[in-house]
Amino acid sequence: DVKVTQSSRYLVKRTGEKVFLECVQDMDHENMFWYRQDPGLGLRLIYFSYDVKMKEKGDIPEGYSVSREKKERFSLILESASTNQTSMYLCASSSPSAGGPYYEQYFGPGTRLTVT
């Protein structure tokens, strides 16, 4: 069973703080993704990574950065948190060799971030 874990389920931060969201997967997947989910907007891709030290911008990268120093870990960084970054953040992973449907992504439980 693929397991994707996220460091926190709930997080409250102040405006201007630097925020780190951590994601770890245990299935040796090459691909990792960060999304945010907002009511009425669905899942929007922030950043993704195809391999260690590689990153690609998604649809809404502004205000975020990422880090992938190890294959199993993908970090999302909010350099200076703002109230409009209050959201549910979801991490996912996938692999062409996972054995399931090629494009299936496995999601973590999410981190509900509130910026006050």
Place this chain on the structure above:
Amino acid sequence: DQQVKQNSPSLSVQEGRISILNCDYTNSMFDYFLWYKKYPAEGPTFLISISSIKDKNEDGRFTVFLNKSAKHLSLHIVPSQPGDSAVYFCAASTARDDKIIFGKGTRLHILP
């Protein structure tokens, strides 16, 4: 521009009846379509998928139909059960990359 559209934000269906969730797409290059289910405070979980070379895929109570000429797919759940109450996301992808484009989701309520 939304490439994957779920035009119904919510849907209520009586328990035991058929639930039909609809999805439209604009990109004719999509070659794989997926449905994900999401409960509150949990991550989405994969439900069922269909390749663009097929027009139907069935898995137990869940069937996905694809109409390429209309750029439309639908998820049928029959019979609907209380545990089916969740948000359902339609998603699509191309062979060129591993990104998935998600729709905005439809919240399904199964009524007792």
